[in-house]
Amino acid sequence: xxxxxxxxxxxxxxxxxxxxxxxxxxxxxxxxxxxxxxxxxxxxxxxxxxxxxxxxxxxxxxxxxxxxxxxxxxxxxxxxxxxxxxxxxxxxxxxxxxxxxxxxxxxxxxxxxxxxxxxxxxxxxx
Numbered sequence: 001x002x003x004x005x006x007x008x009x010x011x012x013x014x015x016x017x018x019x020x021x022x023x024x025x026x027x028x029x030x031x032x033x034x035x036x037x038x039x040x041x042x043x044x045x046x047x048x049x050x051x052x053x054x055x056x057x058x059x060x061x062x063x064x065x066x067x068x069x070x071x072x073x074x075x076x077x078x079x080x081x082x083x084x085x086x087x088x089x090x091x092x093x094x095x096x097x098x099x100x101x102x103x104x105x106x107x108x109x110x111x112x113x114x115x116x117x118x119x120x121x122x123x124x125x126x
Contacts, residue, residue: 056114058116071116071117071119072119074111075108075111075118075119075122076122078104078107081100081103081104082097082100082101082103085100108123
């Protein structure tokens with residue numbers, strides 16, 4: 001068994017700093033991985049937009065829903081946008097809500113005009 005006299009205090013303090021540095025390096029590695037994943041997502045979304053501009057194709061739904069329809073995701077996105085400002089009772093909030101509601105209806109119309117389906121929970125109100 002070691003005694004305090006046999007252990008170099010400076011070495012203990014140095015170990016403290018080494019542990020903190022190692023923990024910080026792990027945080028940096030995790031942040032780099034998160035950044036790389038986020039950049040890959042941006043690239044994927046840009047490729048999806050380019051495919052839409054090129055040939056009108058929609059990406060598959062981003063989640064494994066029962067519907068599995070990209071239309072569902074589009075409709076949900078549009079509805080969520082207007083819901084975010086629904087309770088902003090200022091004149092600007094009311095105008096934004098009306099604008100986003102009109103955009104949602106335009107999206108539904110576009111889906112129908114291009115032979116796509118407006119899922120029932122969204123289509124019933126449009």
